Amino acid sequence: KPLVFSGVQPTGNLHLGNYLGAIRKFVALQESHDCIYCVVDLHSITAQLVHDDLPGQTRSITAAFLAAGIDPTKHIVFNQSRVRQHAELAWVFNCVARIGWMNRMTQFKDKAGKDRENASLGLLAYPSLMAADILVYRATHVPVGDDQKQHLELTRDIAAKFNNDFSAKIGDLGLGVEMEVGEETVNGFFPLTEPLIEGPATRVMSLRDGSKKMSKSDPSDLSRINLTDDADAISKKIKKAKTDPEPLPSELAGLKARPEAENLVGIYAALSDKTREAVIAEFGGQQFSAFKPALADLAVDRLAPIAAEMRRISADTTYVDGVLRDGAERAEVIAEATMKGVREIIGLLND
Numbered sequence: 001k002p003l004v005f006s007g008v009q010p011t012g013n014l015h016l017g018n019y020l021g022a023i024r025k026f027v028a029l030q031e032s033h034d035c036i037y038c039v040v041d042l043h044s045i046t047a048q049l050v051h052d053d054l055p056g057q058t059r060s061i062t063a064a065f066l067a068a069g070i071d072p073t074k075h076i077v078f079n080q081s082r083v084r085q086h087a088e089l090a091w092v093f094n095c096v097a098r099i100g101w102m103n104r105m106t107q108f109k110d111k112a113g114k115d116r117e118n119a120s121l122g123l124l125a126y127p128s129l130m131a132a133d134i135l136v137y138r139a140t141h142v143p144v145g146d147d148q149k150q151h152l153e154l155t156r157d158i159a160a161k162f163n164n165d166f167s168a169k170i171g172d173l174g175l176g177v178e179m180e181v182g183e184e185t186v187n188g189f190f191p192l193t194e195p196l197i198e199g200p201a202t203r204v205m206s207l208r209d210g211s212k213k214m215s216k217s218d219p220s221d222l223s224r225i226n227l228t229d230d231a232d233a234i235s236k237k238i239k240k241a242k243t244d245p246e247p248l249p250s251e252l253a254g255l256k257a258r259p260e261a262e263n264l265v266g267i268y269a270a271l272s273d274k275t276r277e278a279v280i281a282e283f284g285g286q287q288f289s290a291f292k293p294a295l296a297d298l299a300v301d302r303l304a305p306i307a308a309e310m311r312r313i314s315a316d317t318t319y320v321d322g323v324l325r326d327g328a329e330r331a332e333v334i335a336e337a338t339m340k341g342v343r344e345i346i347g348l349l350n351d
């Protein structure tokens with residue numbers, strides 16, 4: 001089976017974008033893939049070092065994974081900092097990647113803002129740690145939202161440069177498989193990982209501004225639906241969602257240049273497992289005053305059971321901690337096998 005890896009940061013409340021863009025796909029991939037799902041706590045200290053309750057946030061994301069339907073007995077669920085090989089490989093990748101590659105990352109530019117000189121070195125190196133998260137398991141597929149596309153391209157660039165720089169050594173040690181990189185055939189130790197970015201909700205937008213993605217850090221709580229919101233909050237937020245005065249179009253093409261309408265149709269499609277065409281066929285010509293209540297009912301129907309399950313699982317801290325510890329032990333076996341190879345290839349002395 002192909003190997004899937006993905007992660008979510010323990011920063012703030014999970015929202016509908018995290019769910020539709022990532023977590024729901026994590027669940028779906030369990031049938032066909034071996035999966036490793038990680039709460040990436042080391043990533044959460046890149047933008048802000050001190051958090052009020054990082055252990056609680058880590059457990060809460062874990063509870064969300066489990067409540068959504070991830071099975072920790074068949075797959076691996078753990079927190080990143082427990083498996084030290086992530087940080088070790090990230091250091092190696094800091095020496096593989098170029099500063100120019102990192103400076104071009106749009107997420108770094110957005111999060112660092114104007115005062116770039118004052119951003120943490122960790123924020124700049126964030127994609128290097130993300131590449132390590134994925135490649136320490138030599139994962140071949142990564143389900144993510146559209147905002148992570150550029151980081152996945154960089155992960156491939158890091159893998160390709162490592163494979164190329166150490167091609168002869170990888171061949172001599174018999175640690176590689178032959179793979180094409182551009183015009184060349186190299187002895188690849190790391191796979192060129194594919195992102196899985198599909199479906200109608202790969203970039204869920206803010207409910208208050210159709211040009212901004214739904215985000216945990218948006219100061220307005222009305223901009224997002226949190227996975228822990230109750231039915232009243234979900235209905236209120238959808239009712240208040242920004243829209244234009246026109247009814248929904250009768251053709252998909254009519255959503256062009258109507259970002260808020262397009263976003264709500266995409267959310268409805270994803271939650272109902274329909275195509276956007278099917279949603280337009282059903283609601284085309286109707287006013288938002290008719291569409292919004294239908295969307296609110298659907299969202300409550302899909303999210304309320306997850307919220308209830310999250311509350312139930314979160315109450316059992318011993319269980320959640322046990323899942324994370326057990327997952328980390330299993331993850332470490334795979335990660336250490338990769339690192340043994342990396343140390344040998346580079347020339348670092350293994351025990």
Ligand code: AQP
Binds near residue numbers: 017
């Ligand atoms: N709006 C979104 N639509 C679709 N997918 C999204 N993801 C995030 N926002 C959307 C996907 O969720 C996964 C986990 O994200 P994360 O917590 O690791 O990082 P993030 O992208 O920083 O999440 P936020 O909510 O946007 O946080 P802030 O406000 O800090 O920037 C990823 O697969 C991501 O693509």
